[in-house]
Amino acid sequence: MTLLLSLCVGVMSGQVYKNSSNGVEERTQDLLSRMTLEEKVGQLLCPLGWPMYEKNGKGVEVSMQFKESLKQNHTGMLWATFRADPWTRKTLRNGLNPVLAAEVANSIQKYAMEETRLGIPLFLAEEAPHGHMAIGATVFPTGIGLASTWAPELIEEVGKVIGREVRLQGGHIGYGPVLDLVRDARWSRVEETYGEDPVLAGIMGAAMVRGMAGDGLHDKYGLIATLKHFLAYGTPEAGQNGGITTIGPLDVMQNYLPPFKEAINAGALSVMTSYNSIDGIPSTSNRYLLTDVLRNKWGFNGFVVSDLASIEGLHGSHYVAKSVQEAANMALSAGVDVDLGSNAFVNLVNSVNAGELKESLIDTAVARVLRLKFEMGLFDDPYVDPRKAERMVRCPEHIALAREVAQNTLVLLKNEHEILPLKRDPGKILVVGPNADNQYNMLGDYTAPQDSDNVVTILEGILNKLSPEQVEYVKGCAIRDTSNVNIDKAVEAAEHSDVILAVVGGSSARDFKTEYLETGAAVANNQSVSDMDAGEGFDRATLDLLGKQMDLLKALKKTGKPLVVVYIQGRPMKMNWAAENADALICAWYPGQEGGNALADVVFGDYNPAGRLPVSIPRDVGQVPIYYNKKNPRPHDYVELSATPLYSFGYGLSYSSFTYSDLEVAPVGKEEFVVNFKVKNTGNFDGDEVVQLYLRDEYASVVQPVQQLKHFNRLFLKKGEEKQVSFYLNEKDLAILNQKKEWVVEPGTFQLMIGAASDDIRLSGTIKVD
Structure with missing residues (x-):
């Protein structure tokens, strides 16, 4: 009633901006004039x-x-x-x-x-x-x-x-x-x-x-x-x-x-x-x-x-x-x-x-x-x-979407001898590590306080799959804090377990001990929250696991039990040891409130992982900045280290395997091409494959990237199923920025690369532009 009266008064007094029947621009200028x-x-x-x-x-x-x-x-x-x-x-x-x-x-x-x-x-x-x-x-x-x-x-x-x-x-x-x-x-x-x-x-x-x-x-x-x-x-x-x-x-x-x-x-x-x-x-x-x-x-x-x-x-x-x-x-x-x-x-x-x-x-x-x-x-x-x-806020449908998205984010980096997925009766499983049962470490920066039943941790997700008798939990250590360590207890528990799920990484979880700038960025100092290693203001000089996390992993490895390592993290951390020593390795980033359920779905095979890396994982901080599409010439190796990343942009494994075949490239216009090929699921699991198309301009008037992603497609294939995939390349895909800062398509040859990652090219060909 108050609003209706206000509108009536506005119309009667000639206030154009209060009359909804007038146009936006007319109302804007009228109000501005007043x-x-x-x-x-x-x-x-x-x-x-x-x-x-x-x-x-x-x-x-x-x-x-x-x-x-x-x-x-x-x-x-x-x-x-x-x-x-x-x-x-x-x-x-x-x-x-x-x-x-x-x-x-x-x-x-x-x-x-x-x-x-x-x-x-x-x-x-x-x-x-x-x-x-x-x-x-x-x-x-x-x-x-x-x-x-x-x-x-x-x-x-x-x-x-x-x-x-x-x-x-x-x-x-x-x-x-x-x-x-x-x-x-x-x-x-x-x-x-x-x-x-x-x-x-x-x-x-x-x-x-x-x-x-x-x-x-x-x-x-x-x-x-x-x-x-x-x-x-x-x-x-x-x-x-x-x-x-x-x-x-x-x-x-x-x-x-x-x-x-x-x-x-x-x-x-x-x-x-x-x-x-x-x-x-x-x-x-x-x-x-x-x-x-x-x-x-x-x-x-x-x-x-x-x-x-x-x-x-x-x-x-x-x-x-x-x-x-x-x-x-x-x-x-x-x-x-x-x-x-x-x-x-x-x-x-x-x-x-x-x-x-x-x-x-x-x-x-x-x-x-x-x-x-x-x-x-x-x-x-x-x-x-x-x-x-x-x-409607945080309704069941929204929670279900959070779980689905979290499933899709998980990147399987290693799966030695197909240890994953675990059997439904895996025996005794030890869930261990600073990020195994920490709600706020699941969420990342820019997150509000949570009721305790809103966030599913990794431990809780595993317990949603198994009986409590099948699961043992030991924290082992913190992210950064070295004053509360119980690695010996973790090793003892591992000795009586059949498989180890170790959840390590970093934290962007803030608490009330942290000091903040007026911009909201955290101040990284000795008085700040001891476990936070990422989030606005927490820049790193190294990419190593902090605290006693590496000691924990090495001690668990010595038990000889199968070791699955999960990184929950806010940045690509150094994973060299896990890549070499773990039986399986998963990058979960900060998976959100349903991350624990999503990780458990992947670990036990209820969901076939298909996440792919949107960043390169470096072998060492000395490689930084490292990214897949650097401009020519290609990087050469260092004295003590390869120039290639540990895991490349676009990389990620599945429980299934996929083959690519029958590449066909045909012009459909002056600077347009259609690219057709087939992808087949040759494994034993239904699952998604992320098909990626890269181009490399062989010669150009301005130095170009060694390769550049142009198109991708995440597609679902049942086991044994084959699908044809088509990509259309046009002027936008072929154009470069010349010395005059103009987008142009220069005549020449482009290398066409199709595969499952930037360094896993399965099909290749050429495109010629006259």
């Missing part, structure tokens, strides 16, 4: 959201800080209102469950609509890289695990669930996917990315965006996806988070920009700048990237948001601005529309009044934000139903 400079700038501010509510008994209400924020700054957007983690100090006790989150969102919108002069609803932006970072939401595998599925259709379903759960609780913007290419495993945020390859990252990122966007902004579950981080944030010197990036302009255009373009073409309407600089230019003030490329060349019509405090970083980190006000002017002029953190753009009012900045620049940025609010229907109905949030 706004003061201060109100305009307020729409570009996105402060921290979790201080904006208070819990009052069993209910919630907006806080005085929120009221002051609207009164003083006319705030138009909030970030991480529903977030809970050690940094925010929001826990299961004082944080928001889905019902309360929806009630908070409604309270925020009601106050903004009814208690401010213009009644502008707020955008609520939430972290959502592998599930909504809020209490009670579904937790999927982290990005590197999602990429390991090589299954874009499945990732699109994940995106739909993320969009639905964020919107059900009253959010509108999801931060993710993370499209940074990663070529240095030392970097702390490898887990968030889709790997080292621009084609794979682009396809998987676009799939996630399609899922999150739904049927568009008019869709009640359609989410605005914010692509992170623009640009080249995942290749910092020395693996230092936020460090400088030194790459050439051709590399930027050929490798780092394409994944973002694919995702924007798929419907992404927001892009986040990165903390780093490229060749001396900070990304948050890079007009070439933010305006010339993103706006003018690609036609991007969404908004650009700074990473938290990255505008202030122009002054305090990069030292290219003499003050925060100057930094704000630089960022807005370059193409940044929204200030995440809100401590820089508040200065824009002074900049305009002092004649340093044209108000028209602010108008342009504000219009970009308002248009999306109108298109999403927030001016007409910004409210959500808490009962739906209670019923």
Whole structure:
């Protein structure tokens, strides 16, 4: 009734922007014309959201800080209102469950609509890289695990669930996917990315965006996806988070920009700048990237948001601005529309009044934000139903999808003498290791606190398959902490077991002892949580297992019992010992809330693994940066080590075997070819094969990669079944970036390589372009 009355009053008083029958552009310009400079700038501010509510008994209400924020700054957007983690100090006790989150969102919108002069609803932006970072939401595998599925259709379903759960609780913007290419495993945020390859990252990122966007902004579950981080944030010197990036302009255009373009073409309407600089230019003030490329060349019509405090970083980190006000002017002029953190753009009012900045620049940025609010229907109905949030967030269907996705992420790296899958009656199994029964080590960074029954550990997954009498558990050691070690007990248990399942690796699990920067990145020091070795801010100088983990594995190996090693990790760690000594080796990354069930499904043969590596696994940190598509010439061996990775991009085993045959390549146009071949399951298990097509340009005017993925297809084959696979190559697949920075197809010969991994080529041929 209140909303209807407000609309009627708006129409009667000639307020075009309140009349839903008017067009979006008409409403946007009308509202913009009514706004003061201060109100305009307020729409570009996105402060921290979790201080904006208070819990009052069993209910919630907006806080005085929120009221002051609207009164003083006319705030138009909030970030991480529903977030809970050690940094925010929001826990299961004082944080928001889905019902309360929806009630908070409604309270925020009601106050903004009814208690401010213009009644502008707020955008609520939430972290959502592998599930909504809020209490009670579904937790999927982290990005590197999602990429390991090589299954874009499945990732699109994940995106739909993320969009639905964020919107059900009253959010509108999801931060993710993370499209940074990663070529240095030392970097702390490898887990968030889709790997080292621009084609794979682009396809998987676009799939996630399609899922999150739904049927568009008019869709009640359609989410605005914010692509992170623009640009080249995942290749910092020395693996230092936020460090400088030194790459050439051709590399930027050929490798780092394409994944973002694919995702924007798929419907992404927001892009986040990165903390780093490229060749001396900070990304948050890079007009070439933010305006010339993103706006003018690609036609991007969404908004650009700074990473938290990255505008202030122009002054305090990069030292290219003499003050925060100057930094704000630089960022807005370059193409940044929204200030995440809100401590820089508040200065824009002074900049305009002092004649340093044209108000028209602010108008342009504000219009970009308002248009999306109108298109999403927030001016007409910004409210959500808490009962739906209670019923639909982390519902059984979403949990089932989390298990399916986790199954698809698991990469089988070794299976000596086909020890896996284990028999249904394996005798006594010892489940051992620091990650065997640790809920938070299953989840990765950007994860909210969890109720104890929400996450299935590896031990719990195994117990869901076997009776308690068949399973023994010993922790053995921690990830980093060396003060609590019981390797002797683990060895004693192994002596009385028939098979050992050792779960080692790393951790991105934060706790309340960890110190944090204002950006939310953890501070790695002696006072920090002792087991955390990955996650934002935890860069590594080595890739070895930390603590006493290697001592544990070696002691278990000496028992002579069959040894299955599982790595749960946030980055590609050094696996040389396990590759040589374990009977089976599985890379699980951070598999999410259903990871324990998924791993048990694979171990006992209820699911045939088919995950493939989206990154190369190095033999040693001295090889870094290592990635499969380096430019010519091919790397040569070191004095003491091979130049090849331990496991290559695209690699992964199955319980079955597959053969490739009957390659045929035929032109179907001037620069178009069809590639046909057959794949047959020659093993004893039904399963998936991930077929990969690579090209190598034999001679070109600019140095090209030794090979480059162009297409892939994950297909299911029953045992004995054969299918024909077809790939179509077109101008986009054959084009290179020449010295003039133009995409062209040059005449010549291309080597065609088809196989099960970048280093496992089964069929080869040539393509000639006249």
